[in-house]
Amino acid sequence: MSVLLKADGLAVTARLAGGDLRLLDDVDLEIRRGQIVGVVGESGSGKTTLARCVVGLLDRNVRVEHGSVTLAGDVVVAPGVDRTDRVRGSAVGMVFQDASRSLNPLMRVRTQLAEVLRRHVRDITRAEVRRRSLEVLEQMRIADPSRVLDSYPHQLSGGLRQRVAIALAVVTRPALVIADECTTALDVTTQTKVVGLFRTLVDELGIGLLFVTHDLMLASDLCDRITVMSGGRVVEAGDAASVLDRPQQDYTRRLLAAIPSWT
């Protein structure tokens, strides 16, 4: 299958008062269509920085020093290059950690979905907006999509809000979805549901998924491949099974040992 996303020797630095701080160093990553790649690492290892770099949402004091990010063969990020506005929300969808706060509290779900559709689908009709909004909520396995469409975020449960946030990221049918710790704030049951949902989305739509988490167990359940990060570097990458069963690095072994039921 074709390569969807490729990060090649990516190095990213933050400019601080005391000097430059390297956040990512020589990071390689590859995602194919229909594949789920997990990025795992302890807090501060650079997972979010990597995810945000791909969609061009780095902080103002952060910039790309070396390497590149390619999407379906086109360079979107490189030193001094930022073409992410062409792909953001259309070819790449992103889901953030805190779903309850990633929806605008003043807008109905319907309005937020319509806004994204109108932005990315040229000349879309009102009927088509409604049809696709209902369709994506059904894909999210939401039982009564028309009620959810008419709701404001505060009228929905946390799990529903999370699924709406995912719906907003996939309604434009992006080829790649990035999920940054998007299940961390959920209880275990809801988390399982959301993870299952991602699996079906990937299988049904053939998208690629970059799944960022600090939870190695969760990653092993869901992902095809796992990239382990530490201190802004990739310390281990490979098939989920082999990373878990035969970790090559001490760091990965320690991450594994931190899970009570493992070893």
Place this chain on the structure above:
Amino acid sequence: MKASTVRRVGSRLASLFASLLIALSLAFLLGRLSGDPTATILGPLAPPEQREALRHELGLDLPLVVQYFDYLRGILTGDLGQSLQFYQSNTSMIADRLPYTLQLVAAGMGLAVCVGVPLGVLAATREGTWWDRAASTVALLGQSVPVFWFGMMLVVLFAVKLGWLPAGQSGTPKHLILPALTMSVYPMAHIARLTRASMSEALAEPYIDSARARGLGNRRVVWRHAFANAMMPILTIVVLQTGILLSGAVAVEYVYSWPGLGQLALQAIQFRDFPLVQAIVVFGALVFVLLNLVVDVLHSIVDPRVR
């Protein structure tokens, strides 16, 4: 409407009504505490019989409770008493002056909003840049300049030195420019600073990042998402400032001899015309309560969470 909404609206109305009643009672008591008005009207040498007759005429010989209920009944029927110096109904005098003050406040606040809001948004979207620092400095200056002094300076420059605009009085739109400009400075600065703070808070919210991640344009993210969420404190201040200015923009009206409510209040105080002072205070309290209701209604329109 939900039962909880009805309950909240009910308790809000009750508390507004209570504060109105307190304000009205205070205005009444202050009027009675400020000394015997018959001495002011007739002079200290008037014979006691004459003062007694006037006290009877003004109803001051009645028990305080009776006077109080008469006063409240008057307010309900739109009768705010008689002025001691103009021998006229206070209500009709306030009604005569109100259009002038309304004009001035509308122009001044309009200007304040039209400049203050964009200035604050500009500063917030370019946080930490030269733009931000410049806007913040201007706003700080605007809040610390005395209205009185600023008005004088404008008169000296535009009326006396350049002769472009009239120095005072009213009548034509030209007469409105300097007073409105003077009046707008403080609220403009206040609105700019508040917009800056409220906007930079909203821009840091996760839904802003998410909106950007969905590929929405910068203008849409800033106005439709951030500004809509930052708007409520700004609206509140605009409405309440309007209330403050409506019940007496004393300094501005004095500097420009503008025949509005502020000038009327000044005259009332100078001549110890206690019924008129009281009437203006009552009018201010009514306006304030009304505008508080406006804020509540706006809030429930803007934010579905408080409906």
